[in-house]
Amino acid sequence: MKYLLANIKMTLRNKQVLFWSVFFPIFMMGLFGAMFQGGDRTYDIGMVNKSKSETAAKMVEALKKVEVLKISEDGEESEQASLEKGERIAVIEIPETLVDPPKQVKALGVPTTPAKITPTAIDILFNENKAQDAEIVATVVNQFIGKFNQQMTGQPETLTLTKEAYKSKDLKYIDFLLPGLIAMSLMMGGVVGIANGITTLRERGVLKRLLATPINPVNFFIVQVITRLLVAIMQAIIMVAVGVLAFGAHFYGSILTFAIVLTFGATVFLIFGLVMSSLAKNVDTVEPMTRAVTMPMMFLGGVFFPIEAMPTWLQPVSRALPLSYMSDALRKVISEGVSLYTIRIDLLVLLVWGIAGFLIAARTFKWE
Amino acid sequence: MANIIEVKNLTKKYGNFKAVDNISFEVKKGEIFGILGPNGAGKTTTLEMLESLRTPTSGIVKVLGFDVSTNAHEIKERIGVQLQATAFFDFLSCEETLDLFGSFYDEAQKSSKLLEEVSLMPKAKTFVNDLSGGQKQRLSIAMALVNSPELIFLDEPTTGLDPQARRNLWDLIDAIRKGGKTIILTTHYMEEAEYLCDRVAIMDEAKIKDIDSPRGLIRKLKAENKVEFSADKKIDLKKLEKETGALTADYVEGDVYSLRTKDSHKTINQLLEYAKKNDIKLDNLHISQATLEDVFLSYTGKSLREK
Structure with a gap:
């Protein structure tokens, strides 16, 4: 227990750790946030409006005003062909069945209940190769439709609707970036922090000195892991706070789910750090080793841009990296608010990586 | 006088390389026993087997009556260890370092008392990194005293120190012995062995060449x-x-x-x-x-x- 407190103290006093785990990711957020500010990428959407209703027309009109969406209306067949060719991320189809809600009759002093409207399904066809983009579009459109519905049934003021529509440009690049950066900083903090930390302790003979005391070696690992997890949580809190407050990112997820995914992923990366420190001879070799692992992951792991935006031949590589799954899981939790069950595949892949790492570390760890 | 350490036919092999080759000796209660030899003679390997940090390939080692291969925990609870490299955690003060190491033992002395003993009281709040070489060595000796051990191992305690700092450390080690503790140390400084040790084992190429008091060894020459x-x-x-x-x-x-x-x-x-x-x-x-x-x-x- 005393060791845990002392270890936390040591970690917090280490400015290098603080730099890499807190300031570096925030710096990246600022850099990339600024780089893509305003110049948000646009998403090509096909629009097929089969409904002749006024509502549908208004909706199309409003959607066109959403900046991130580039909407084309070239007819059903041509749009679907474009979708297949990958020129569209999604095609939205408004069916004929969508009709205007019946006009409310205003009786004197007596408010009438609005007529019941049968909900109409609006189809969104995705290009599966661009699933991640499509998800962003789907979220934008979903929110849009939600707000639109509210507007249509509640107050029929189309003016506020268009205002809302502008606002509903909700998921910006920062919303993509923030979860990715959190995943990245967990990886950096975990892999680099643990690997450097333990290798340094070993090289200085501190590990051996600990072995010369009656301490149970397992406690050493427990202390290291708990300390790093606390750092990871602190990191995440700071980053979410900065992301939301300073860069206008959105946090739709449940805090609990977020915390669980965070802890889980951080542990996997800690194990990676342990593996690195086990395989490295000394501090001089551990640094290039961790860099060789973290740098490619940083760029291929879907942190700064979607995996789908990468050359096709590189995509399978990305899909094997644990960071891809971690950033994907965090992204879904933070900006879509999904449950653990939805991201079970991500968690499973991370678990497999974690177990593999643990086995290697357990076999190769040395105290001196 | 009771033997605090008994070593019989101790051998440590790494593959075909014999780091320690069939050595035997005893250390008596209350003495300073030195192992003298050049780098690579096997001094540290020997010491680390006594500290239960390494497993002997063959032979018997008894420390304080416990067998190193079966009672490592009991031994570790009762001995004080200073390793060759002064091993500290970064970002801890002297006081915190001693408190931390004390927490690893069933019973521990107060850090203030230990710092007093090694004359580091003014440095209690100083980070370990900011200590001089001699001060670091004294702190690591304080760490070896934290559990009030009967037996203390010092591995080349004065290597790399200037003459003044070395002299100070000798006085400290002498004072610890006067406090009734048994000390076993390795060194490659002749003066150190002559000044401090009651008995010296001369070690070279994994073997012990002779064991006697410094004067006895010289007389035999x-x-x-x-x-x-x-x-x-x-x-x-x-x-x-x-x-x-x-x-x-x-x-x-x-x-x-x-x-x-x-x-x-x-x-x-x-x-x-x-x-x-x-x-x-x-x-x-x-x-x-x-x-x-x-x-x-x-x-x-x-x-x-x-x-």
Whole structure:
């Protein structure tokens, strides 16, 4: 227990750790946030409006005003062909069945209940190769439709609707970036922090000195892991706070789910750090080793841009990296608010990586 | 007097390499026992087997009555250890370091008392990184005392220190022994072994060559005195040896020669005579008593000092 407190103290006093785990990711957020500010990428959407209703027309009109969406209306067949060719991320189809809600009759002093409207399904066809983009579009459109519905049934003021529509440009690049950066900083903090930390302790003979005391070696690992997890949580809190407050990112997820995914992923990366420190001879070799692992992951792991935006031949590589799954899981939790069950595949892949790492570390760890 | 450590036929092999080769010795309660030898002699490996940090390949090691291979935990609870590299955590003060290490033991002394003992009280709040070499060594000795051990292991406690700091540390180690503790230390400094140790084991190439008190070892030496001088001409060593009746004649460096002899009076007379006859100018002539250095030389045929 005393060791845990002392270890936390040591970690917090280490400015290098603080730099890499807190300031570096925030710096990246600022850099990339600024780089893509305003110049948000646009998403090509096909629009097929089969409904002749006024509502549908208004909706199309409003959607066109959403900046991130580039909407084309070239007819059903041509749009679907474009979708297949990958020129569209999604095609939205408004069916004929969508009709205007019946006009409310205003009786004197007596408010009438609005007529019941049968909900109409609006189809969104995705290009599966661009699933991640499509998800962003789907979220934008979903929110849009939600707000639109509210507007249509509640107050029929189309003016506020268009205002809302502008606002509903909700998921910006920062919303993509923030979860990715959190995943990245967990990886950096975990892999680099643990690997450097333990290798340094070993090289200085501190590990051996600990072995010369009656301490149970397992406690050493427990202390290291708990300390790093606390750092990871602190990191995440700071980053979410900065992301939301300073860069206008959105946090739709449940805090609990977020915390669980965070802890889980951080542990996997800690194990990676342990593996690195086990395989490295000394501090001089551990640094290039961790860099060789973290740098490619940083760029291929879907942190700064979607995996789908990468050359096709590189995509399978990305899909094997644990960071891809971690950033994907965090992204879904933070900006879509999904449950653990939805991201079970991500968690499973991370678990497999974690177990593999643990086995290697357990076999190769040395105290001196 | 009871033996605190008993080592019998201890061997440690790494593959085919024998780091420690069939050594046996005992350490008595209350003494300072030194293991003297050059780097790579097997001193540290021996010490680490006694500290239960390494498993012996064969042989029996009993520390405080416990067997190292079965009762490592009991031993670790009762011994104090200072490793060769001063191993500290970064970003902890002296006080915090001692408190932390104290927490690893069932019972521990107060950090303030320990700091007092090694005269580091003014540095209690100083980060370990900001200590001087001598202060670090004293802190690591304080760490070895944290559980009030009966037996303390010091692995080259003064290596890399300046003479003043070394002298301070010797006084500290002496004071600890006077407090009733048994100390076993390794060193490659002759003066250190002579000054501190009650008994010394001479170790070279994985074997123990001899064990005795420093004086006893010197007395056993064939030559008890050393005559050193410089000459303005080159002298043949063989000839010098013969003419002066010395046991050995060696170059020390440049024009400085060294003779080992049992009878310094005779050797000096003959040396002066030889110099006169050959018109050699002698300078810096001095006689000194043989030291452990000479003992070591005679046992191993090589000098202890790192070249």
